[in-house]
Amino acid sequence: MSVSGIAVHCYRSKKNKSIELTIVGDIMLSRGVDSYIKKSGYDHLYENMKDIFLEDDLTIVNLECPITEYSRGANKASRFVFKASADNAKAMKKAGIDLCDLANNHTMDYRSEGLKDTMDELARAGISYVGAGENDGEDMSYIFEKDGFRLGILAYSIFPPEGFVYNSDKANINYLLDYDGNKSDKIKTELENMKADFKIVYFHWGIEYERFASKMQKNLARYAIDNGADFVVGAHPHVIQESEVYKDKYIYYSLGNCIFDKQIQRGTDEGLMLRISIDKKNNVNIEERKFKINKGQPVMME
Template sequence: MKKYLLVLCVFLLVLVASLAAIFKDEPVKIVFVGDILLARGVGEKIETNGYEYPYDNIKRILKDSDITIGNLECAISSRGTPALKKESLLFRAAPENAAALKEAGFDVLNLANNHTMDFGREGLMDTVDFINSAGIKTFGAGKNRETAGKPLYIKVKGTVVGFLGFSAFPSEGYFFLEDQPDVAQVDIESLGEEVKTAKENCDVLIVSFHWGKEFDFYPVESQKSAAHIALDNGADIIIGHHPHVLQGVEIYNGKPIFYSLGNFVFDRQIPRGTDETVMLKVEIEKSKIGKIELVPLKIIDCQPTEAGFDDGVKILERLKLFSEGMGSDIDIRDSRGYISLPLFDN
């Protein structure tokens, strides 16, 4: 009897190892989107049309992935003390939005930005609690400096994907205190070591930065410097946001930098380009970034919507223009963009 049990155990171990190897070879699909605002004008649309309204035209793609991630540009709470800034720039959305984000297909949300603390530390912790309770993981903010900068790890199909988030801007209207809730802020002196340490515990590391100049289509030197430091120390892809418009794409030592994905769910599309964005569909193969597809979108009445053929080509052509001299080659086919990475051993 013991002999049969031993044989069975060995068989099960071999089976588990074989399945793990098979899953490891399956591509991990990740969808990235830009800024998500659920307050102000978007909040008014939600009150009229329901919490699912912002995602109605796009949730099919959001759900067609292993991980879908965006930058949440507001607090999710019904309380908190407003920060000391213009009322029109204070963003807070109802707690019911958390479940709607999950239903739309979101798995992960970055909170390292300049609006997460719009309603104070109470509003920040409510945001984390409501989002996590809805089944969505968060990174880039926490109950103190240590937890705010802590990497998030998710294991999918045998591949461990890591996330780090940093804001280049301090929380507006607050003093930074190490033992109090806040967002993770970029420290260029420690950035390399933070990235290197995070990479030790995952196969692929995604670093998200909230940075840059609003409405500018080109990254500034501080963005390039931070991105290059992160990639030199183990990051595999950089995802940026905050400018509210698309910024150029760079390939640095065989690794992609998306300096800004622009808006995703947003209300005010006044300056040129704020109603245009791209959704990234990235595949991870054998612990490396493989295929990258760019899906051009237009924001219409606060809803991201797949751009038609003509608009889609125009959006991608402009992104290609913004990317000139950055080593990226965006291949436009059938109103979709494709980026092939060099065969670097990165």
Template sequence: MISLFPIAKIRCASILIYAVVCLSTNFAHASETGQKVSLLFAGDIVLDGQPGKWITKGKDPFSAFAAVFASTDIRIANLECVVAKEGQAADKNFTFRAEPESLSVLKRHVDAVSIANNHSGDFGRAAFSEMLTHLQKNQIQYFGGGNNLSEAHRPLIIERKGLRIALLGYNEFMPRSFEAGTASAGIAWSEDEQLVLDIQQARLHYKADLVIPFMHWGWENEHHSNQRQQHLAKKMIDAGADAVIGGHPHVLQETSTYKGKPIIYSIGNFMIDALDNEAQTLGWVIRLELDKHGVTVWDSRVAKISDEGIPEPQAQLASACWVRGDKQTRLCSNVDTGFSPAQIQRSGALPKALAN
């Protein structure tokens, strides 16, 4: 008599293999066509001064934007200060140092920060190294700086819904003396050849699906990008970047598109009380929706910064937005706090400040 048990086992194994293949295929298909990730960028954040005093009093200076931040999968900001107790102030017009306790509030709203800017080194390398420890302790990821040159240029890889996103940060504004060294802590300085190599390595070595540099560049209080920014933005996209986001001028600058990839030259300030003109009180919070092929749509929300350095949403204003395939930036409503690409509508002629 022939036993049917081995045949049953073979059939069960075949069914199991088939099921696994089907599930894997369906997941891969979902990752390619259905799964999208939203990514938020906020501008310069200084947790010193009045915003720091708010935190000391138990208040949350991010509270007015909490819903906007919560509407995205990943939240990124530029941390425009050192967070430490150690160090001596550098000989500069402005130096910013925040209390380590402020990071517990930052953590509620932000997943990662760029530390590639001209204030991370305000209190020296010891304070900078202390900040890295505090960020790690609070589980806030960082990029654009590290304990040595290799770490400073290493991409931060964030994976969501099957997408591997590489974030890189670079500073172009003096002083350069705080650039990371072979064995010394500091920030990533923007050198064209190294930057191109970093973008390529993010894909080849770190297996990133998407690469986005967050730049600290341009001249303060200039409302239009300069030739250096424009040239470098195109070079980064030619190297494989899927979008370029910028800050540092403390004011908003125009947006552009190159090879179907968005360039946002400056998103301005977000939380800072060291302001010296009205234009510096307006900033954008940028939200991008991503798929395997890059940015499908981005929109923005306007932040009006009070005399105390606290951002407030401006629901009555329209601001920049874009949909893949557009050759020009659109204007969109600021009323909705959720991430709703379907609500992006054209609204007539573009103001000069937003034209490509």
């Protein structure tokens, strides 16, 4: 259904009145991960997480590559130009992934055409997306509704698409153009306009391989909460960073990787899964579960 042009995904539960969601960090299905897929199959990547993903109301991942057959890559070093086949979208859906954050620095590695293909392939597989759209005028937020309770999600990348010329009339990610280190009218306006009972902001930010959040990350997270966000989470550093509570709201600066191949830097072979329960009074319960990544596959740690 649609309300004011925003897609609303409704779910009615006979049991738990809370919204149960799972959030993980970066999923990159190219390069070495593609080699693992060719050896062990698509489903192998999700073998240790699918039961968790399938039992919740909503599973959110950061998809760090386009799903496309488009051949013209962005103008950057080829080793950093990623893409994956359409069968990956089907495997993600089968594993219980419901929502892909596309606001990052790699989903436009094959330009607007590749991003458009990605959105189409995800939709075809039955997976929603946030943080990207057909053009700049499109609403790039996501609303999930359960038993009348509305969970709203916004996703932003502080990084522009790499090696690509910005075009507002074509498919784009939700790139945060106006953040000056202290404020962003875009974030403030979009949070104010979002009709939701609980608001999550997922940022693509920070410095790769740094284990502690930067001053910019802290300022931006707190700014989002000051302007209406109830929960802030981040990705991009490829390692787990710290979390904190600010004004009784949770901030997780980086969840690290989830499905990834690069394990040169210490810590890139691990990630953090958040299992979150939110009730109608906005009470939040969080279970943190760490995992290691072995040949692209997450393995839960006891």
